[in-house]
Amino acid sequence: MRKENSREFHKREHELSLVITEDTNFEGKFIVTGFHGLGGIGHLTVRYLVESGLRQKKARKIGYLIGRTMPPFVEVLQDGSFGNPYELFELGNAIFLLIRFQPFLEEQAVLADILTHFARERKISGIILLGGIDINAFENAKNPPIVYIANKFFMDSWIDNLKRAGIPAAPKGIYVTGGVALILSYATHRNIPAVALFAPTEKGIINRQAALALAKKIKEFLNLPVDLMEIEEELRTAEEVLRKMQEKLTKATVEAEKKEDLSQLFT
Template sequence: MRKVKFVPTGEGPEDLKGSLLVTGFMGFGLVGFIATDFLLNKLKPKKIGYFVTKYLPEQVSYSEERGLELPFELYYKEVDGKKILILMNRWIPVTVERFAYADYVVKWAKKRGVEAIYAFGGLDNSYKEEPKERLRWVKTRHYDGPLPEGKPMTGGLKVIGPLALLLASAEVRGVKALAILPFCESMRQDPRASAVGLQEFARIVDLSLDVSELVERAESIESELERLRKMLESGATGRESHYM
């Protein structure tokens, strides 16, 4: 078989011209994964197909709402008059076909008249130049739409992984693409960073989207981490007192 192919469910619209394709990967802070997963749960889109690779990752999941969930699925819904495509990457393609996967998605999108690709990724908090910075962004030269409120990613910083390959393919193939990169906690999942990215995406495409659930999830995680930190500090203090 070809390295990558698209298998439709037969439930999607025939005309996808003018759609916005939204996606992300399991990168730093799981920002892209959390953002796209949130959109699935919030917007309740219809599953319209699968991207199948030659070396498909050996994992599936199941939900009562969506049934069997494959590694790379495509969803669709019209929201606020906009055609939204959500590419859900539940895993990362194997190394030997990562570019083939990213390039196929870009070619598929261009062939069907997708207006632009929006992708989410995470950028480690340590690269902030100012404490109040929330995100950076990267775009292809073909993207001429509104930009996030923040600086472009410059100064030697690099996008890596499948997201980089997606941007590279879009640049070469003349596709409008914008990567939104909120600063995040790179060593753990960071729903707050995903919320920042989604808020900017909603603003620049004029979409109504409430991300308060992600903020609440972030606060819960941060509260638990703070509780564990205090518990560990208390334990250390107790041991030191015992040996004084």
């Protein structure tokens, strides 16, 4: 149940409101979020960290965003409850914005505006954005690394942390679009340190392994008190099931082709 003393941050109330339902000290923490972009990586990375934290009782829900332009969907959860399109969770020294459904284009700028305004008012240390990058952006497409782009404020304070984590700069000349680009721009306008981390992926697929790799990097970067072994095992099991299905399909295709060839011999 929502507390009577819950606090709301508005960007023209008819569009979007950020609601805090639990007492939380935001000062010095990072906001972390990702969208349903290339490979689904931004969204999945946040989901893996949040869901692992909730299972291990290391994370808690502290708020949500609501407005008249948000996606008309909720996600049914395992216990019969549901998740709103945008929800806030606290895990260690980070505040995660889990974007369950991709915001409409016109709402992404509003979301960037209200999130960065909130970050400045609550003295957030910085904003970390997550996503995917096309593997073809790299000259050497074999085992390309997770890369970053960042504004000057992040560089001045956290560049050494990126180097220690082994994260190089993104290739020159690529374009960043959508919610990540908007939040980077709004954060820079408001003098908030902001960085975007991108895991390499092919186009046209949901890359869960790349999202897991990025989740591990965020865990290391922020020293989050969460174990990702359960997610890793779930992905390993899913890949094994898919491999067996592909083997059966290949076998069935080969057998069908053999039968077809035999029938042609007797026509």
